[in-house]
Amino acid sequence: MFRNTLLNFSKRTKLNLSNYNYRKSVICRFEQLRLFSKFSHLRDVQEKLKEDRHEADVCIVGGGPSGLSAAIRFLQLAAENEQELRVIVVEKGGEIGAHILSGAVLEPRALNELIPDWKDKNAPLLQPALKDKMYFFTKKWAIPLPHPPQMSNKGNFIVSLNNFTRWLGEQAEEAGAEIYPGYAASEVLYNEDGSVKGIATNDVGINKAGAPMDTFERGMEIHAKVTLFAEGCHGSLSKQVIKKFKLREEGKFQTYGIGLKEVWELDPSKHEPGLVSHSVGWPMDYQTYGGAFSIILVLKKIINFLLVYHLQDNLCAIGYVVALDYKNPNLSPYREFQRYKHHPFIKKYLEGGKIISYGARALNEGGIQSLPKLNFPGGALIGCSAGFMNVPKIKGTHTAMKSGMLAAEAAFEAITKEDTSNLPIDLVSYQNNLKESWVWKELNEVRNVRPSFHSALGVFGGLIYSGIDTLLLKGKVPWTFQHPKPDHEMLRPAKEYKPIDYPKPDGVISFELLDNVSRTGTNHRDNQPVHLQLQRGPKEQLERNLEIFGGPEQKFCPAGVYEYVDDEENPGKKRFQINSQNCIHCKTCDIKDPSQNINWTTPEGGDGPKYVLT
Numbered sequence: 001m002f003r004n005t006l007l008n009f010s011k012r013t014k015l016n017l018s019n020y021n022y023r024k025s026v027i028c029r030f031e032q033l034r035l036f037s038k039f040s041h042l043r044d045v046q047e048k049l050k051e052d053r054h055e056a057d058v059c060i061v062g063g064g065p066s067g068l069s070a071a072i073r074f075l076q077l078a079a080e081n082e083q084e085l086r087v088i089v090v091e092k093g094g095e096i097g098a099h100i101l102s103g104a105v106l107e108p109r110a111l112n113e114l115i116p117d118w119k120d121k122n123a124p125l126l127q128p129a130l131k132d133k134m135y136f137f138t139k140k141w142a143i144p145l146p147h148p149p150q151m152s153n154k155g156n157f158i159v160s161l162n163n164f165t166r167w168l169g170e171q172a173e174e175a176g177a178e179i180y181p182g183y184a185a186s187e188v189l190y191n192e193d194g195s196v197k198g199i200a201t202n203d204v205g206i207n208k209a210g211a212p213m214d215t216f217e218r219g220m221e222i223h224a225k226v227t228l229f230a231e232g233c234h235g236s237l238s239k240q241v242i243k244k245f246k247l248r249e250e251g252k253f254q255t256y257g258i259g260l261k262e263v264w265e266l267d268p269s270k271h272e273p274g275l276v277s278h279s280v281g282w283p284m285d286y287q288t289y290g291g292a293f294s295i296i297l298v299l300k301k302i303i304n305f306l307l308v309y310h311l312q313d314n315l316c317a318i319g320y321v322v323a324l325d326y327k328n329p330n331l332s333p334y335r336e337f338q339r340y341k342h343h344p345f346i347k348k349y350l351e352g353g354k355i356i357s358y359g360a361r362a363l364n365e366g367g368i369q370s371l372p373k374l375n376f377p378g379g380a381l382i383g384c385s386a387g388f389m390n391v392p393k394i395k396g397t398h399t400a401m402k403s404g405m406l407a408a409e410a411a412f413e414a415i416t417k418e419d420t421s422n423l424p425i426d427l428v429s430y431q432n433n434l435k436e437s438w439v440w441k442e443l444n445e446v447r448n449v450r451p452s453f454h455s456a457l458g459v460f461g462g463l464i465y466s467g468i469d470t471l472l473l474k475g476k477v478p479w480t481f482q483h484p485k486p487d488h489e490m491l492r493p494a495k496e497y498k499p500i501d502y503p504k505p506d507g508v509i510s511f512e513l514l515d516n517v518s519r520t521g522t523n524h525r526d527n528q529p530v531h532l533q534l535q536r537g538p539k540e541q542l543e544r545n546l547e548i549f550g551g552p553e554q555k556f557c558p559a560g561v562y563e564y565v566d567d568e569e570n571p572g573k574k575r576f577q578i579n580s581q582n583c584i585h586c587k588t589c590d591i592k593d594p595s596q597n598i599n600w601t602t603p604e605g606g607d608g609p610k611y612v613l614t
Helices: 003-013 020-036 040-049 065-080 109-114 161-175 238-244 300-309 333-340 344-350 397-416 428-435 438-445 450-454 458-473 513-520 539-549 588-592
Strands: 054-061 087-091 131-137 142-144 178-181 185-190 196-201 204-206 212-217 221-229 256-265 275-281 290-297 315-323 354-364 379-381 532-534 562-566 574-578 598-600
Touching: 054 065, 054 196, 054 397, 065 087, 065 109, 065 161, 065 397, 087 221, 109 397, 161 178, 185 221, 185 238, 221 397, 238 379, 256 333, 256 588, 275 458, 315 333, 315 344, 354 513, 354 588, 379 397, 397 428, 397 438, 428 438, 450 458, 532 574, 539 562, 539 574, 588 598
Parallel strands: 054 087, 054 221, 087 178, 131 275, 221 379
Antiparallel strands: 131 142, 185 196, 196 221, 204 212, 256 315, 256 354, 275 290, 290 315, 532 598, 562 574
């Protein structure tokens, strides 16, 4: 609310606000002045600021790898051409990297192009991937499999993606970007001609009834010549612009997975530096696409970088991915993950270790055939807002970064060209240039791998076809497989399946869900409107989701947000309860809800998880 006043004040006093953490602390100080002051002139200023607007050349929604890469590349071009241009990045997480979660093995191809001297700039890429292993799991055995060439990690680095993103934020700030963490973009603004004008952040200080409290602050508007949506997978504003501008062809849709991750500190005697291990098979049945990874690294080389987080050596990232097109409504991805860790091959590493953090996030699995049109009047989709993940590689950071760079180049060219037409900017060249880039070539080559698992042979058929395709065909075939249905349409009635008897967590290797949620750092202010909205009320959850599908929300949510509990006012009946304070912003509910009634929207800026080493 007081950012405009703050910016003007900083110009008059020459206050250095170049560091976003410092700027945020000063903003908080201004907010304290507002909260405790009784002077009418400050209230007058507040009323005046309701009319203030931020004007920028480029507004970027989301401070992840794609958004920050776009900011850096745009400002690099501005500096090379001696242009003074303004870039604003808004990020809903309380700090840059707070909401970032990934495996993560980083392929540095895009980084090499963006910041060639990243080693000199102390980028946190200090543990190279040294060994690759691939297994097919039965309940007791780990059978080695040939390693697909796309899954080779030679030349890649094992990273904490939220640490890497934090570093990338520092590079963007040094380039001149204005980064505002803790401010959630909640609305797309449009010009009279229908083109995107910018975004508005949400009002804060509103109670559950929707009434302003004493702490009320009106959100700010950011108007820009180009708005880039870099919200990550299934972004709340991205899905709006996809619908408004009809960016998906008739019958086309994205398909998703949910990735769950834990970070462990291992017994030093059990670590294998740089080991990257993937598996398929148990505990999934042959009809369900899913897999797991364990990434083992030694942090002796980077302990100084991580001392601020009070961590020690010998960290292991372990994760599990379940495709959200699964059919069995009794399946719980979280409980499958906990069961998976008791496999003898995995358990031997974790015994004697200590869990540090947990998180979960939806990810795009649709591939090139699920990409929407990327550009529209006034803006574009970049990164996982569009969906550039390479599923066989299980990587999307490098492609997301490159998409942001290409969008930035197109935006710079459009904004600075001599023809100053009043027509809205449409980044057609971004879409065209991406199709000529290595991103398109890479995704096109593997486009048939993920949908090949939909054959009658399930996982086995997918493995056979994928082996032939990745080793021999390289995607050079005249056909493109399609995905059968959107994920929310894939669930079958609960009566068709037996209940799944999951083992009780032992509290040593496996954990109760809410115990792990406490490791996410998640926090939401209690007295605010619920950001998980039922668009048509709870009737469909009770009469359809519960009666037909057995209440799948309480199984697919990795944070215990949804429950069907006894209705005290109607004995013998259930009511649908939303524990929104638990939400870790994975977006799975918005994707998998069979009634498509749950709409994930942004809570107050700064709320949500605060991930560590994810």
